[in-house]
Amino acid sequence: MTEKNHFHSSGERAWCPGCGDFGILSSVENALMNLGKRPHEVLIVSGIGQAAKLPHYINTNGFDGLHGRALPAAFGAKAANHRLQVLVTSGDGDIYGEGGNHFIHAIRRNIDITLIVHNNQIYGLTKGQASPTSDLGMVTKTQPNGVSTIPFNSLAIAITLDAVFVARSFSREMEFTTQLIEEGVRTPGFSLIEILQPCVSFNTVNTYKWYSERVYKLDSPYDPADKLQAYKKSGEWGEKIPIGVLYKKPRRTFLDNQFKPKDLPLFQRKTVMKEIISLTNELFE
Amino acid sequence: MRYSEITIRFCGIAGDGVVSSGKIFAGACAKIGLHVMVNDIYSAEIRGLGKSSSTIRFSTSKLNSMGDGIDLLVGMAAKESIVDLHDIKQEGSVMYDTSTPGSVVEEDSLVAHITPEIHGYGIPIKQLANEASGTNQGKNLVAIGAICYFYSLPPDMFIEQIKAIFARKGERIVETNITAFRLGYDYFKEHYPLNNQFEISKGLKPKTLISGNEAIAQGAIDCGLKFFAGYPITPATKIMEIAAKELPKLEGWTLQMEDEIAAISAVLGAWFAGKRAMTATAGPGLSLMSEMINMSVMAEIPAIIVNVQRGGPSTGLPTKVEQGDLNIALYGGSGDSPRVVMAPCDSEECYNGIQLAFDIAEKYQTPVIFLSDLFLGQRIETVAIEPNIDRERCTRKRPTPEQLKNYLRYQITDDGVSPLIVPGESGAIYSITGLEHSVTGNPNYESDVHSMMTAKRFRKFESMVADLPQADIIGDEKAVIGLAGWGSTIGSILEGMEIARKRGVTSKLIKSIMIHPQREDLFQEFFASCKKIIVPEMNYQGQYADLLKSRYGIRPIEVHIPSVNPVSPLKIAQKIMEANDELSQ
Incomplete structure (x- = not known):
């Protein structure tokens, strides 16, 4: 890269060498740069986990919040200032486990946020327990007899709920990931980009090799506008794993329903003079 | 009888219009310019099983609480109202429906439970409602009409209130309801010519509810x-x-x-x-x-x-x-x-x-x-709320241009408050976290950083004291019996203190909207001037008393009322009297 990326931060990173998170971080930096954003215009919100450390490793505003609660906090920030470019970066345990309820309703609400889920199919921060996306049979210290709960299919759920942009990538495919993030950010509404990311310390099954042998890019004639096709693709896992845009369908966003884009952000609007409501008659409504 | 304050309770089941009775009545009283307080009690179920009641207290002077007891019980549903007969004050009254005599077994009949000290007034409520509307709707307005006559309240105000409320529902509904009101009024006038008089002074202005x-x-x-x-x-x-x-x-x-x-x-x-x-x-x-x-x-x-x-x-x-x-x-x-x-x-x-x-x-x-x-x-x-509008004063502490150059989100300051910018403003970026962090906002787990940041977060509460409102001290400043309370219990305490004062025992109260932090100097001074301290509250543990004990080292008389109803002022008065007895022993 010739041009200096002003999103790149030089600080220390508390990730294991070889962690897939490094690739995702670079892809986020490059996507924001390619989109022509400036650091103060961007807010990255996260929850808790290895992936959730990302806001501290990039030159933007950051809200490193509570486990599972990144999405509603991001929603509040976006609602108060819709001119902020809001991205959420967090892991599979954070978004699909602890924050599963918020994941579902964030899609329904369709505010303009880009959700990047680092999916390593394991809990890294707490040193290797099964996550909602762990494959059946994976043995861990807390699942000594192997995982017996079926994996959470986040893409299928997002498609079912008509998320406007549903994509999957693999952290090693940095260029490709960058493009998907750019497209997700450009798409008005709630975009989901799930990035398969090996955990080099605790997931001995889903390794770089394992993913590399399986992922393939969706190409024409695959049509992401075809919901049934997309739904079918979301169920493809095992021998072959599709990456790319699985589903894309424009829909009115939360902000479309609230005000026109030229409107002043909520945080800059002034209080309007108003009389105390006499409630005598309103009591009966 | 002449009254300057009355408490009425409507009691019934779903469909009796109990809660709207309270509101119509309160609305009319507020229009007249009286002081009103209404408390509704209902079960958690939306329909069916639940009994509901609406208690209205109105007065020519300011009301602090719902008081003790009721002057008039309106039994819209007979069986459900029986237990409320116990709340009727001496010389109090009950109105009951006579529309369907003999249709209920005696143990469910309200009339059968009325004791001789209570004045009973039978009214064919359902029958009159049917006369007005052709259905049972409007039962509550029949009762309101009767009450209006009973206490010589101005019927015009009630009719105005009915018009205002039901206007949206169309003229016919307005007419029907006014008819129901008049039927109740006239029936009572005809059958129970009384001379109860609620004193309404001239020149009252309508009040906001x-x-x-x-x-x-x-x-x-x-x-x-x-x-x-x-x-x-x-x-x-x-x-x-x-x-x-x-x-x-x-x-x-x-x-x-x-x-x-x-x-x-x-x-x-x-x-x-x-x-x-x-x-x-x-x-x-x-x-x-x-x-x-x-x-x-x-x-x-x-x-x-x-x-x-x-x-x-x-x-x-x-x-x-x-x-x-x-x-x-x-x-x-x-x-x-x-x-x-x-x-x-x-x-x-x-x-x-x-x-x-x-x-x-x-x-x-x-x-x-x-x-x-x-x-x-x-x-x-x-x-009497003074509208305080256009109060969008920003109380946020902004960084100086100098501070903005090398912006530190959690800069250490004397008052513990760091200058703040809003993310999205150009000039600086920052990240926040629920992890312990250094002045920049980056995670940091070092012992001295944690100590420094914890002290900073607590220091804000010391700085805050300067902005806190004074604690209010109400009652007789020289009294040696002091009360401390919080929240809605305060109203009952004030009324209890007044009852005790009328019985010759004065007391004083310290109250503050601030529970934490608090103007500790004022509380210390207050407690030091008391020989007996009473802390009533609506819970079993004495949670506020615990706070005061640990904060001020006092040993108060704790009154724990795990309650489903507002606190009785009489109970507070009784505690004050007891404390006085102990002091005079």
């Missing part, structure tokens, strides 16, 4: 609330309903989130991005919000959490009052987690107090838990 929940919503909107995120819960939902209706008119939003955790998270997100935001909940919701309130403490993001207390732990008693959430408000967080706790005692304090809460939260970058309760939140009362 408001509930605590409404006052909180209105106060918040008037001081710049633009974003409300909530989740429905009894008895706090009304606040969200008002926000949902009013905020869009002011270019703001109200969002019903997927749960309480999402609600408080969105509130933090909105404050972080620079806008005054709020949520409102009750005990179970506050429990869910605890972790995010801690995040608010740690990351120094303001938040306003209104908690309208209901009864019991867990789901508890959704439609009954209790003051049991003080401990979770004060201590409901992991680690050393300071937060502001405020408790308004009436609707006026709900309005003004919530505005103070916003100012404190913004200036000191802290969560404020605003503890109302079901009785205060739902009761309707006449108030």
Whole structure:
């Protein structure tokens, strides 16, 4: 890269060498740069986990919040200032486990946020327990007899709920990931980009090799506008794993329903003079 | 009989129009210019089984509480009203329906339970309602008509009120209801010519009726609330309903989130991005919000959490009052987690107090838990609130141009408050975290950093004292019996003190909307001047008494009332008398 990326931060990173998170971080930096954003215009919100450390490793505003609660906090920030470019970066345990309820309703609400889920199919921060996306049979210290709960299919759920942009990538495919993030950010509404990311310390099954042998890019004639096709693709896992845009369908966003884009952000609007409501008659409504 | 104050209770089941009776009556009294307080009690079920009652107290002078006992019971449903006969004061009365004589077994009949000390007045309520409307609808208006005559209240005001309320429903409904009202009035006049007289002085001005929940919503909107995120819960939902209706008119939003955790998270997100935001909940919701309130403490993001207390732990008693959430408000967080706790005692304090809460939260970058309760939140009362509009003064501390050059989000300052910019402003960027952090906002787990930052977060509470309102001392300053209370119990305490005073024992009360932090100097001084200290509150543990004991080293007489009803002023008076007896021994 010739041009200096002003999103790149030089600080220390508390990730294991070889962690897939490094690739995702670079892809986020490059996507924001390619989109022509400036650091103060961007807010990255996260929850808790290895992936959730990302806001501290990039030159933007950051809200490193509570486990599972990144999405509603991001929603509040976006609602108060819709001119902020809001991205959420967090892991599979954070978004699909602890924050599963918020994941579902964030899609329904369709505010303009880009959700990047680092999916390593394991809990890294707490040193290797099964996550909602762990494959059946994976043995861990807390699942000594192997995982017996079926994996959470986040893409299928997002498609079912008509998320406007549903994509999957693999952290090693940095260029490709960058493009998907750019497209997700450009798409008005709630975009989901799930990035398969090996955990080099605790997931001995889903390794770089394992993913590399399986992922393939969706190409024409695959049509992401075809919901049934997309739904079918979301169920493809095992021998072959599709990456790319699985589903894309424009829909009115939360902000479309609230005000026109030229409107002043909520945080800059002034209080309007108003009389105390006499409630005598309103009591009966 | 001549009266200057009356308490009436409508009692019935779903469909009897009990709650609307209370509101129509209260509305008419407010129009006349009287002081009114209305308390509704109903079960958690929407229809069917539940009994409901609406108690209206009205007076020519200011009311602090619902008082003790009732002057008139209106038994809209016979069986359900029997138990309320016990609440009738000496020389009190009951009105009952005579439309269907002999249709109920004696043990369910209200008439059969009326004791000789109670004056009973039979009225064919259902029959007259049918005469007016052809259905049972309008039973409550028949009763209201009868009461209007019974106490010589001006019928014009009631008719005006009926017109105002039912206008939306069309002329026919208005006419029917006025007919029902007149039939009740005339029937009573014909059968029970009385000379009861409620004293109404001349020159009264109509008063505003408001509930605590409404006052909180209105106060918040008037001081710049633009974003409300909530989740429905009894008895706090009304606040969200008002926000949902009013905020869009002011270019703001109200969002019903997927749960309480999402609600408080969105509130933090909105404050972080620079806008005054709020949520409102009750005990179970506050429990869910605890972790995010801690995040608010740690990351120094303001938040306003209104908690309208209901009864019991867990789901508890959704439609009954209790003051049991003080401990979770004060201590409901992991680690050393300071937060502001405020408790308004009436609707006026709900309005003004919530505005103070916003100012404190913004200036000191802290969560404020605003503890109302079901009785205060739902009761309707006449108030003299001075509209305080256009109060969008920003209390945020801004960085100097010098500070902005090398911006430190958590810069150490004398008062503990760091200069704050809103993310999105050019000039600086920063990240916040619920992890312990250094002055930059980056995670840091070193011992001296943790000590320094904890001290900073607590130092804000010392600085805050300068901005806190004075504690109010009410009553006889020279008295040696002192009371301390909080929230809606204050009203009953004031009335109890007045009863005791009339019996020759004076006392004084210290109260403050601020539970934490508090003007400790004033409380110390007050307690030092008392020989006996009484702390009444509506919970089993004595949560406020515990706080006062540990904070001021006092040994008060604790009055614990785990309650489903507002506190009885007589009970307070009795405690004052007992304390006086002990002193004179």
